[in-house]
Amino acid sequence: MRIDLHAHSTASDGTDAPAELVRNAAGAGLDVVALTDHDTVGGYAEATAALRELTVPLTLVTGAELSCRIDGISMHMLAYLFDPQEPELYRERELVRDDRVPRARAMVAKLQELGVPVTWERVAAIAGDGSVGRPHIATAMVELGVVPTVSDAFTDDWLTNAGRAYVPKHELDPFDAVRLVKGAGGVTVFAHPGAHTRGETVPESVIAELASAGLDGIEVDHVDHDAPTRARLRAFAAETGLLATGSSDYHGSRKTCRLGDCVTDPEVYREIARRATGAVPISAV
DSSP states (O other), X not given: OOEEEXXXXXXXXXXXXXXXXXXXXXXXXXXXXXXXXXXXXXXXXXXXXXXXXXXXXXXXXXXXXXXXXXXXXXEEXXXXXXXXXXXXXXXXXXXXXXHHHHHHHHHXXXXXXXTOOOOHHHHHHHHTTSOOOXXXXXXXXXXXXXXXXXXXXSSTTTTSTTSTTOOOOOOBOHHHHHHHHHHTTOEEEXXXXXXXXXXXXXXXXXXXXXXXXXXXXXXXXXXXXXXXXXXXXXXXXHHHTOEEEXXXXXXXXXXXXXXXSSOOOHHHHHHHHHHOOSOOOEEOO
């Protein structure tokens, strides 16, 4: 089985519509794909409808990537198979989503102060109906020729957490995120915990505390983790009893990674599905 548990659509900052993402996952030979847009479940209905039209086997795992922060460090929590209507988690997702627009506007204003002629109107058009975020701003910067690629906008000169144009947004405490997702019947996995190029990372001592508080796993095989980092995280997962997942973190044409570039062991996937009580994976055929 080829299982990719981290992919984004136009419901947040990917470039594939949810239906297109499902079709592309089938075309890439995946057996399982997770839709994990940032702080939203807006792509679920379209992705599920597209899944029903497939003539090849594919399973969809519904999820989201929740924005979190602890001790001033930004981190992302993958949440799988939770009940999207559970009131407390729904309320927190809405708080994060509501803060995305004023935050993006403030980042545009900072870029303008730095001499970059980016406009909010263009960023909003790029985001469309999706949850606006830094990749949409980065895309506008690429269009203007300020940086050659979206990834090049994520430096301290521009959009990293320490960048000149960075503005923080409302983010969950990760311990609260674990509690809320568990309360909604879901499963939690800390996304790309060793991605040092994205900024400061959460210490392993904190991840161990999260494990004690109910965190289910960590994303080990990821394009932003080199071989030594993967080996260290895999050993850490074994020591702390965490599941070790692998995923592409696919964003369509916005990033160079492709669906299935990193995958999850079938036994780990089955354990995630077993632990979930808020929703079940959806199969095409």
